[in-house]
Amino acid sequence: MKLFTYKQADGVDEAIKAASTKTISKFIGGGTNLVDLMRENIEQPDTVIDVTHLPLTDVEELEDGSIKIGSLVRNSHLAANKIIREKFPVLSQAILNGASGQLRNMATTGGNIMQRTRCYYFYDETACCNKRNPGSGCDAIDGYNRIHAILGTSFTCIATHPSDMCVAMAMLGAKIIVEGKNGEREIAFTDFHKLPGDTPNIETVLQQGELITSVVIPPQDFTKNSLYRKVRDRASYAFALVSVAAALEVENGSIKNVRIALGGVAHKPWRAFKAENYLMNKEVTEENFMLAAEEELKDAKGFEHNSFKIGLAKRTMVSVLKELV
Amino acid sequence: MDSIIGKPIDRKDGPLKVTGKAMYAAEWNIPNLAYGITIQSTITKGHINNIDTSAAEKLKGVLGVMTYKNAMQLHTLSGSDPSSGKFAEKDLLPFQSERIFYNGQHIAVVIAETFEVAEHAASLIKVTYNEEKPVFDINQPEAKIYQPQQGLGGTQVQVKRGDAEQGMSNASTKIEQTYNTPVYHHNPMEPHATSAVWNGDTLTVYDATQSVFGNKNAISTMLGIAPDKVRLISPFIGGGFGSKGFMWANSILAPMAAKFINRPVKIVLERTGQMFTCAGRRSFTIQKINLGTDNGGKLTSVKHETTSETSFVDEFVEPAGVATKMIYATPNLDITQNIVRLNKGTPCPTRAPGEAVGTYAFEVAMDELAEKLNIDPVQLRLINYAEKNPDDGHRFSSKNLKECYEKGAQSIGWSNRNIKPGSTKEGNFLVGYGMATATYPANRSKATVRLKLYQEGNAVAACCTQDIGTGTYTVMAQVMSDALGLPIDKVEFKLGDTIYPQGPNSGGSQTMATTGPAVRAAALTVKSKVIKLAVADKKSPLYNQTEDAISVDEGKLFVTSDNLKGETYSQILTRAKMPLVETEITTNVSTRETQKSESNPTTKQGGEQGGQGQQSGGQQGGSKDESKDNPFVKQDQDLDRSNVAFHSFGAQFVKVLVDPLTCMIKVDKVVSIMDVGQILNEKTAKSQIMGGAIFGIGMALMEGSVYDENTGRIVTRDLADYLVPVHADMPTFDVQFTNVKDEFISPVGARGAGEIGITGITAAIANAIYNATGKRVRDLPITPDKLIV
Ligand SMILES: Cc1cc2nc3c(=O)[nH]c(=O)nc-3n(C[C@H](O)[C@H](O)[C@H](O)COP(=O)(O)OP(=O)(O)OC[C@H]3O[C@@H](n4cnc5c(N)ncnc54)[C@H](O)[C@@H]3O)c2cc1C
């Protein structure tokens, strides 16, 4: 670990100001990801800005029925929140499917969104990794890539975004509110994380110095009927091989509303727009669910150890949709 | 008198552990302690060109950087017996040359005032290498496969009986399959750790080890100092699972570093990386099995060929065929072992070395055979039941395996099993049942115990063996309590320190079976001494009684036929003005096939079994060994064991549920029925067997280390990537024991109840998954992806 300066910010402005310098700075929320990476010399910030004292710890219902979640709401609080459990049970399920109780007690909403990939080679200082060290190559493409992406990969990087919470957020059509020295802006959840392209080191549209202040979930009734399913190698405390968040509304045997997002398959939480479009107004049958899944995964590309994810993603989509009927 | 033997009493050391008072190797509060951090090679084969330590050495708080350039010279230790000291990599004494044999090999120790400074300094060290082309994969053309002579402790690994080829051609039903198991890492909760303190020319080492005596010997030999200059202390061990059976570099690097900076030094291996490269592992295995039977399902021939890996700096064989030679009756047998040298660290014993992976492959093969024969899997095992040890024709000391099958089948609901796989559902899940046989040798060796009974009415026994989390402290206290007739809170058993007389290392599930009889004999000896005092003392109510007319309970000695006539230990010793009565006893019985003839008195004349104090080994001398002509030792050692085979058995039954779409597997219930002799403590014994089943779940469903195909470096290098079972994976456990006292193993009657728990279980799970899904995965672990294709 490199030596660094620690600063505690007491207000949003102070945090933004502290981060808007030339040296490398990092906000720290729960620290469950950042500290690990610093210990392994992967992240080497000069300054660490503690944002846990900022007044961004509430979950509130806005006038229009949207739910605003402060970026410092801990994962365990968010999962246990009554409004969330009633209106968006899928979000609660997704969070509870992630990490462990201890980690969720520490992890913050903002930190969860910004957490970095679990690619083995990204974590190993001695490996070649374009994300960590642009232009150095990617040891995962020809190496062990069982946990890697099948959608939206590039020749430079095939890593996934590992969050469970974000899959539910993307499905729910949430918006991320960020604040920087030029003021506040609002970013659709599905636009926030980027595909790797030629710059896998740039993971989100967040600018240096910008702070995530909250996440807003728009009102919608049909997402009450929603479900999160995570397929993994053990029953708890493992990242998703594939996960699916979905919500479904059926009227007279046909699909009136549907939302689907996938986790563990791409560099970002993957909203399955193609499958959603395919299913709209279609009859509720297992066959249609499978056809929709196939539509979504038409362009999927497997690597030596992860091709199974293509079939698994389809099966998991079908399994979740079936259960929502 | 309600015997304490078998009672599920709580661990005596439980309160110490949960309050943090139990001291582990890295936790001793040592004045002036410095922190050592080791650095590992990042190449897989070659030479260090240079290590530039200058930036690190300049850092404030750094006390020194030890490398091959400045480390002291070590002496070779070539022994291969962990009980007397086995350094894991005999041809790679740390820091003696610039050669690199594997990725992750220790190359430097940075020593600093604090852990943080040491860690930062470690990141400033620059190493350059001359790389050579490594061989780290068995499929590389350079990989050379050969047949080893023998396994650890002289185990036979190439075994032929009858004519396997002929037997196979006479068979009417045959199967041939190959099974693969990956590399496993032990991952004990407590990482390997050593603190070393020099005081002049004497050395105290606090170490995490399954062989306290062995490590003391190894350290003194390697440093080139007399054994009595080294004291090793290891009262608590946070699990080892075999990884702490051999001695690894940290145990010698800490004393070297302490000498180097002339201050006490502590070295703890890091969980990330280091615990996956410098602390052993289980080799992968490739196991080819051929089975042939007659029409009735009787085995006519068995072939089991295993290939495993070792390093370039030592030879360790994972002998997967070891149980195959005795598990069922067959006239023709061919067990072959191959091994390949790779640029990886040296493997070592891991949770039932050989048996765990061997019974997986073999018992799945039996399941495949049962299906082909259209015979119930339990029935197939009964058809091939071995009444005598097929290996040498000897009787078993005690074998009640039929009862295990019966009880297991009943407890799991075997009659619900549909013989047609993939055809039964419970709710949304496919359901399947599977079973397998468990077996493990019943090992016993030599132990010396010193026991003191004090005037205050309490007793303390000591033996330098280990409690690796298994319950030695508690169970030995129960043996003392029973033999002395003292309440459990008046007895104490001490271990884990070389000032005590030598006991067994903790490997091969032998600690309890070996130490128990010595503790018993010592306790009975002391009791007899006190009785002799009493019956000779006119003032005693026991005066003039014969010794065998007297019983003891709750510390009171009384005439068995008249329990009002008696007095306490305390009263007798007080009157005799004796502060204590003591003894030192050695029992030496080997049940291992390879060593039986060397130590057993019946096959060799009288011999040195009395011990005569020559091996008490402790620095404080203590009392003289009183084993010679001791009736309790004689009763044990004079038993003719020459035609007796010592093995434990059991039956594992499993129910699994599989999601037909996502293929996630849930082990729903595990039934383990174990035949391990007399149970000394039902609670600790059950915990051992349950632990074995959990290991089995790990092996079956998730565990396995992966090495990078291009560099040979470990990929799954922390506990986020190397998965072990968690609470949510736990099934319902039903552990039962036949609890039949083994009259041959020892007067205590208990065989080890440890590693047997992990045998058979992986196969039972795999067989249940097949029964649920109709898919036979022969490549562990059975993850969802393998069921989808
Ligand atoms: C062993 C293990 C298992 C895990 N398993 C799972 C799992 O199964 N599923 C899952 O989803 N997750 C899992 N996680 C990841 C866990 O969810 C994340 O570590 C956690 O959500 C990160 O939150 P944090 O507040 O601790 O972030 P920190 O570590 O504090 O920060 C992470 C990143 O976010 C940035 N950041 C923090 N707050 C803000 C903000 N307000 N604005 C802008 N940037 C910010 C930081 O600068 C840093 O770059 C696991 C983690 C571990 C260690």
Ligand code: SF4
């Ligand atoms: S997949 Fe991405 S994160 Fe992983 S090694 Fe390649 S570039 Fe790095």
